[in-house]
Amino acid sequence: MRPIEVEICLGTTCFVMGASALQNLQLPESLRAKVKISYVRCLHLCKNMDKFRKAPYARIDGEVIDEAAPEKIIQNITQKIKDIAHATN
């Protein structure tokens, strides 16, 4: 199975709104092998203020996650893994 791709935005807005706590995101042991985390300079979401006013942002397999916090990210990853398992069964 290909790993789930998590991109965490470390742009200025996201950083001050909470991404600083995502810099060393620790995933539960069971998820680590299934996930690839990368950090990006900026996802360019915050500049579109009408749509995106909920920094910090992360992107998980292309899906934008607002107000990204460790629990929310882990929850989403777990869900994605379940969906993939479900689809392949």
Add this chain to the structure above:
Amino acid sequence: MFIDIACAQLKKHKQNAFGDYFLSQRIPEENRLLAVLSDGLGSGIKASILAKMTATMLLRSIAKNIEIKKAAEIMLNSLPVCKVRGISYATFSVIDCDEDGNVSVVEEGNPDFLLLRGGRVQPIEHHEIVSKTQPDRKLRTYHFKTELGDRLIFCSDGVTQAGLGNNPAYPRGFGKDGLLAKLQDALTADQTMASGDLAKFIAQSAAQVEPHSQPKDDISACVVYFRNPREALIFTGPPYDQEKDTYYAILFAEFSGKKIICGGTTANIISRELDRPVVTEPGEQSGSLPPSASMPGVDLITEGILTLTRALEYLEKGQLEEKDAAGQLVALILQTDVLHFLLGAKINQAHYDPALPIEIEIRRNIVKKIAAILGSKYFKKVNIQCI
């Protein structure tokens, strides 16, 4: 030529104020640099105040283009003479030079300065002017032209007289000969040694000659080095006109000195235009700032506003050893003589959302403040191009 100037000082043992004073000023529009080293009579607070007065008054006079000879003469006539010792309160060396290598020096009472060319001392002619009112006071004036690679070494008598009467190896003190030997050692090891390092080395060498390395007088060493400038370019902020992204990315890529990007969006624009990937690796050094990143051909990539703000703070407080992204930026800046900013004028509205928990300044203001402190405190030349 770029003029790299620095001064290192050590206090007389057990004193809590420097009795020597060094002051320097760049006049960028004239490519000119002025500096004064003054040694106040005695030591401690009294000497400190007098040296400061002398240096400040002289620097202001020559900055206002009062002829160096005349300014020094005015000082000489106005400096009070110590009642006890019958000699004047503060000696001085005044340096007025430009980037074409034209140098004027006026000395009164300080040890003669040295001109080093290719590791050897170059003799220079001087004229002596005797003060009209105080015939025992003599000004030495020099006018000459320096070449690329030349160094001028100025010091207070705390350097030349170090160890006097206390060190059998230097019966007449550290002296000009002791100083020269040390200078040659240092410059043989590193021909292009920066002025700051050399000045520190001279001051420490002089102190080491003293018993227990405790200076018996205030020690000051000033080095002026004429060399090719080391340049760096900081690209921060997206260009106002998006159509010009390509143009500025190429300008950045073709710059010959060190290259720095401050800003996530800016890094992405350059990455896109030059087709080079940006890699961000949060490490232990990242701390409370977004971590630095890397891109082939770029020396440093950091986040924008927060990092620049922190870098300004470090420069203001003199915290120059920090390891986070702002610390890395400061370290790179301090290795250069001429710093260019490509300052993108586009603003990210989201940074000014009142919901953001900290005060985020406008990029332009931060850069202006950084430029000001680099000029005044770190003697750097800074150019800002708004794009």
